[in-house]
Amino acid sequence: MDVARSKVSYAGTPVACASCQARHGVVCGALWSGQLRELGRQSLRRTVDAGSEIIAQGSESSFYSNIMRGVVKLCKVMPDGRQQIVGLQFAPDFVGRPFVPESMLSAQAATDAEICVFPRDLLDRMISETPKLQRSLHDQALKELDAAREWMLTLGRRTAEEKVASLLHLIATHAEPQTATTTSFDLPLSRAEIADFLGLTIETVSRQLTKLRKSGVIRIENFRHIIVPDMDELERMISA
Amino acid sequence: MDVARSKVSYAGTPVACASCQARHGVVCGALWSGQLRELGRQSLRRTVDAGSEIIAQGSESSFYSNIMRGVVKLCKVMPDGRQQIVGLQFAPDFVGRPFVPESMLSAQAATDAEICVFPRDLLDRMISETPKLQRSLHDQALKELDAAREWMLTLGRRTAEEKVASLLHLIATHAEPQTATTTSFDLPLSRAEIADFLGLTIETVSRQLTKLRKSGVIRIENFRHIIVPDMDELERMISA
DNA sequence: CGTTATCTTGACTGCTGTCAAGTTATGTGG
């Protein structure tokens, strides 16, 4: 792991867990206090900069993580350099591939992020001992599968304009849920990353964002900040 | 379910299970004999014609299935008719979405097929009582997730030629595993279905198949039967 | 204030889609 670019501190006791973002998340929410204490003892928090790699594609990883803050992108790279983002994960999601140590994809921080790292073999043991944890991780896998298949529809059958609208909708609904029809958020991805998520080029992404801006569906401030005056109108762009 | 187009017979005893294709599959391989007997009592075999629907998108399904023979396609349809195949399943795979009765996708037989159908609430109960079964289904979900993400790379970043080669490779490695470098198989999908799996049109699929045939990578007999003289050469077309 | 990274915009190319015609396989009725 890319320890050089991260600040490390020990989260030695459940005291640290008490106020944790992921305390009631997929993993920790399924543990009883003794297990939580043991996991807390063997876990550590890392602050990772945007762009730094948490798991490398093709490598053996002996760790799992929980996302405490920030956004993590899951990415596949081809030998010739083409790449495709195959998933976005938000706090307090779990990151890792249970049961298979070798990762077929890379996980990188898309934004500055904070993660809680713990040993693979410890969690694997807890999974086998804790049906509730197994069920919880099973649920998370199924949700990721649903999301992946939904995105396959976007990649295979939507136009560039619909793709960009789909991404904005995904971010808007996952990053910071709001009640009003007006929504605003910071994009956790650069134009290049958006292109890699949508199967487009940077230029096409930029052009479609401009088109959505000129048609009044969104406003853009400072490249990264997006304002959606009417979410219903954005949803109509997706036609599904 | 589309019972009208299927022949139904009861598989009342584990005797029927003894010679079953799925006996050691994801579900039945994880049950002890008492459970297997109960599941056998409440399950029934159906022979389904190619094209018939097993689960409808947006409907509540109270059944799960095991595929005994044939190929099942998982498909998402947009309101305007565009559609995307998001997964192919082969015997002895499990079909269904545990824990969520409403299906966000349709499952249809791609070829004539035989499936074993059993009640959702019964299996859900067995899952909660049987850690080994939970684990087995968790494994299947993770494998489907890996496959879905691999296909996202194909949909987003590969050319039409690479997409068609990827599909042939997928079928060749899943349908009938062979040892020799020469491989041959029947396509379980029509040109239209291939197009819906690859995010292309029928015409582009046809053109790329012709191109692969003229370049000697494949031979085509009777539209559906494909011969791959050298699998390595096919893999080189995919560049990954 | 200069340098660099990121993003936008424009001109043009080309891959894939659209539309249409032709071909091959399959099934039905005479």
Next chain:
DNA sequence: CCACATAACTTGACAGCAGTCAAGATAACG
């Protein structure tokens, strides 16, 4: 067995959406 109809597939001509290449604008950084 043949004539016909239908469905599935292939091929060709052309169009258009998204990619490529290049220049310029904006923001971030030292």
